[in-house]
Amino acid sequence: MLVCIVRLVYYATESISQATESRFFPFFCATNDFSGMSTQAGAAGTSSSPPASLAISAFLWGNGTYAICLICSLLFLFGPFLFPRTLGLFVVLPYLSWNLFFKRDELRFGSPWPNFSRNHPGFCCLRRYLELGFGKIPEKLVELDASDEPQAIFAVSPHGTGSDFRILMDGMLSQNLPNMAPKIRSLAASILFRIPFVREMALWTGCVDARRSVAENLLDAKLSILVVPGGMDEQIRTEHGKEIVYLKNRKGFIKLAMRKRVSVVPVYVFGSSDMFHTSNVLFGARYWILKNLKMCIPIASGLWGSFCPLPVKTTIVMGEPLLFIPKIDGQPNDDELDAAHKAFMTALEKLFDEHKRALGYVDRKLEII
Numbered sequence: 001m002l003v004c005i006v007r008l009v010y011y012a013t014e015s016i017s018q019a020t021e022s023r024f025f026p027f028f029c030a031t032n033d034f035s036g037m038s039t040q041a042g043a044a045g046t047s048s049s050p051p052a053s054l055a056i057s058a059f060l061w062g063n064g065t066y067a068i069c070l071i072c073s074l075l076f077l078f079g080p081f082l083f084p085r086t087l088g089l090f091v092v093l094p095y096l097s098w099n100l101f102f103k104r105d106e107l108r109f110g111s112p113w114p115n116f117s118r119n120h121p122g123f124c125c126l127r128r129y130l131e132l133g134f135g136k137i138p139e140k141l142v143e144l145d146a147s148d149e150p151q152a153i154f155a156v157s158p159h160g161t162g163s164d165f166r167i168l169m170d171g172m173l174s175q176n177l178p179n180m181a182p183k184i185r186s187l188a189a190s191i192l193f194r195i196p197f198v199r200e201m202a203l204w205t206g207c208v209d210a211r212r213s214v215a216e217n218l219l220d221a222k223l224s225i226l227v228v229p230g231g232m233d234e235q236i237r238t239e240h241g242k243e244i245v246y247l248k249n250r251k252g253f254i255k256l257a258m259r260k261r262v263s264v265v266p267v268y269v270f271g272s273s274d275m276f277h278t279s280n281v282l283f284g285a286r287y288w289i290l291k292n293l294k295m296c297i298p299i300a301s302g303l304w305g306s307f308c309p310l311p312v313k314t315t316i317v318m319g320e321p322l323l324f325i326p327k328i329d330g331q332p333n334d335d336e337l338d339a340a341h342k343a344f345m346t347a348l349e350k351l352f353d354e355h356k357r358a359l360g361y362v363d364r365k366l367e368i369i
Helices: 002-020 052-082 084-102 114-119 121-130 139-146 164-176 190-194 198-204 212-220 231-236 252-260 283-293 334-356
Strands: 152-157 184-188 207-209 224-227 243-245 263-270 315-318 366-368
Touching: 052 084, 052 121, 052 198, 114 121, 114 164, 121 164, 152 252, 152 334, 164 184, 184 190, 184 212, 190 198, 190 207, 207 212, 212 224, 212 252, 231 283, 252 263, 252 334, 263 334, 315 334, 334 366
Parallel strands: 152 224, 152 263, 184 207, 184 224, 243 366
Antiparallel strands: 263 315
16 A cells, blocks of 8 residues: 555656646756766766756755655654554554565565656656766677676676665666666665665665575576675775775675676776765774674765765766686686686776776776775
């Protein structure tokens, strides 16, 4: 019931947006028109100066989304105690029972909603605001996409403070990888699927639980997966103005690719590290929480000190697919794994160096820790 209501609200919002965009903010509810920003990145630069109307629209959409998530979480947390016979009995209990015990799509193949990812007015607005685009897709990746059974593991770096690019790029993948895009699932932290509204946002934009068993089942079903190898360890180490990737001890995705004979595609997101001003205040305490409670608490601020990202031109570049085949099928040994992992890190660093000048990052060096 709650999910149906959210879908109806989305369609109503989209209709109102299209009717009012010419009268108020021209970018407030931008439609799915990528012509203004192009899915193929062009101009260089690490920052942009969007029109005031677009900045205000992004500010409202970005912070409004966080506000809705917070309100929903508080209602589900305290609602059953404040209104047990109404909110608790008819909303919270059915929702939790259905999603946590019966409809566990995050443990299966997800439940993506392509129209939501592509056309949600807030996503379209933020894509324009960030000038989100893709670099030229390598020929070998284009060939893989055109094959009979296109499949790959897309390893994306860096995570950034909030990984905002991930939810926005989902609706653009079909523009660049038309055959693979419908079958790509993004691995996300388990905690996201326990937060009302955040859960729906994650599922509708192609996310599933990041458990190894889920990833293996997806690959066995000939689907592709998108993973951010650095995870929360990389997220908490994000520094504005630096390109830091937490990868030296992350070999699980390489081992999975070798076991399933699936190519790995290195992906780098220029602009991800600069979306928020960051701080190392109480890093020790926050790192303890990360390791013991599996929760990442970044201290950062975006546009006008808010949760909305800074206006940073964001470009996603992909490298050529790498296929690592062990001598014994499905059973890579330690030496083979180490060699493949090293080759991936070299490819990622090469990908960064090849594009940094054109995209305005010539003065930066990729730091892999």
